[in-house]
Amino acid sequence: MRIPPLRGGHRIQLLEGSREFFPALIAAIDEARAQVLLETYIFDCTGSGADVAYALERAARRGVSVQVTVDGAGTELEDSWRWRLEQAGVQFRVFSPLGALGLLVPGQWRRLHRKLCVVDGKVGFCGGINILDDYHDPNHGALQSPRFDFALRVVGPLVTQMHQTMARQWLRMQAMSRARRAQLVGALESLRASRARVPSAPAAPLATGMPRAKAALILRDNVRNRAGIERAYRRAIGRARNEIIIANAYFVPGRKMRRALIRAARRGVKVKLLLQGRYEYFMQYYAARPVFGALLKAGVEIHEYSPSFLHAKVAVVDGMWATVGSSNLDPLSLLLAREANVVVEDIFFAARLRERLVYAMEHEGTRMNAVEYENRSGLQRAKEWVALGVMRAALAIQGKNYL
Known part of the structure; x- marks a missing residue:
């Protein structure tokens, strides 16, 4: 596949670590009126990770459609948190859950490692930062210094593509879930039609007051x-x-x-x-x-x-x-x-x-x-x-x- 061309008209903000990323993400979620789509490899509610979970809960309780996708190898969300979010109305899906043999099974190394979020089709986030506190590591415990990582916040035409990408992934997983429930025919039809059925997002406004960055x-x-x-x-x-x-x-x-x-x-x-x-x-x-x-x-x-x-x-x-x-x-x-x-x-x-x-x-x-x-x-x-x-x-x- 060819590399997509860069398009102008973006306002892009660099965010370092969860200490900058989480406040920007939470502010966007708290302003959501219609939809929040979130994908992450790790979702951990230790420390400041819980602040993101609370924001998703608040959004769902006020009627916003909240769809969260996590990876089956990267995330082991506590049952209490999973129950709390689902009771609030957060829709939760796990990409490729690990079976008894875990990563020993061929194909199980194909993980969902991307970190994306789109709010109301108007603002998007992309980067390497999981929903994970900078000072906490699931394997090594408390950290003396923050993890070194980056994400970005973007407003502009790119957000529509991010939205379509995430919505399509959600529909594919929905189809696969139906297939596992023995509704194979309907699931395959849903999967084939997913490209046409991806809900459109509101057009993201062009950036104003700052240079029109090109991005892809x-x-x-x-x-x-x-x-x-x-x-x-x-x-x-x-x-x-x-x-x-x-x-x-x-x-x-x-x-x-x-x-x-x-x-x-x-x-x-x-x-x-x-x-x-x-x-x-x-x-x-x-x-x-x-x-x-x-x-x-x-x-x-x-x-x-x-x-x-x-x-x-x-x-x-x-x-x-x-x-x-x-x-x-x-x-x-x-x-x-x-x-x-x-x-x-x-x-x-x-x-x-x-x-x-x-x-x-x-x-x-x-x-x-x-x-x-x-x-x-x-x-x-x-x-x-x-x-x-x-x-x-x-x-x-x-x-x-x-x-």
């Missing part, structure tokens, strides 16, 4: 949109002339992406990567490291973020092109998961994101030393190749080959 929504799924996000990255990298900054939580780029970054560095572009510096998951942490050697030799700067977990999936190229979204640059995102990124061409938006990333690299990260990397221990290397082998095996089970 780029999706990744297992049907029509299989490689759009990776292609968008590679196109921007290939066109770069001065600087590429990428912050990515789980960075295991395939050959094409690695070659693009190496070629950019060799033609004089400053290539800087801000990556996960703290151990979070064995496979993602160690599988990334075998690819660092070739990048370091080409002159790519690698900075490891360590104050807290880095969860961002963002980039800035030449101070103009930027992307914020849910997609990691690893095979789980680029080959298996449903993802959503927004690409923005706007000097003001890019400048703010770049400023934050540069600060993180200079003051909150540690630059990787090429000599120390080459002299890392045999135990470290063994862990790396075990992790890479596990990743390759997991992909093979899903019928994929990436590295």
Whole structure:
């Protein structure tokens, strides 16, 4: 599939962490009059995550249609919260619930990883931030510093596409639910007709009082949109002339992406990567490291973020092109998961994101030393190749080959 063209007429606001994202999201939900659509990989009501749940509850109780989709692997919402939200009228669906064998079943690694919200068809949100408090981690508990992540708030034509994307996903899941209840014929007809039956959203107003940013929504799924996000990255990298900054939580780029970054560095572009510096998951942490050697030799700067977990999936190229979204640059995102990124061409938006990333690299990260990397221990290397082998095996089970 080709990369969608960027359209003008958008007002876009960068939001860092749940401390900025949640207040903006809650304000939009509290102003909702007709509909709230929300998709997230993790929905956790610990800490400030509960504030979002309360906002959804308030909206449903005043008659707003509230439809929430969560991922079956990422979310284990407490029964008390699930009951409370459903009693208020919140419609809840779980994408691909895990069975007894969990992720061991082929196909179960295909997760709903995107984070999207549209309110009344007028304002949209997209990014990497789950409904999860910045200072809480479901696996590691309380965090001393906030998770490093971004989302954006958008008003403009892009919101209509976001709405259609989410409404279509809801209808597909509804059809699948009916099929599981043995209404197979009607469900298949509903699925085939879903494109035509997606309810239209009110037209989003054009931005006023600020520069008309150009933007595009780029999706990744297992049907029509299989490689759009990776292609968008590679196109921007290939066109770069001065600087590429990428912050990515789980960075295991395939050959094409690695070659693009190496070629950019060799033609004089400053290539800087801000990556996960703290151990979070064995496979993602160690599988990334075998690819660092070739990048370091080409002159790519690698900075490891360590104050807290880095969860961002963002980039800035030449101070103009930027992307914020849910997609990691690893095979789980680029080959298996449903993802959503927004690409923005706007000097003001890019400048703010770049400023934050540069600060993180200079003051909150540690630059990787090429000599120390080459002299890392045999135990470290063994862990790396075990992790890479596990990743390759997991992909093979899903019928994929990436590295």
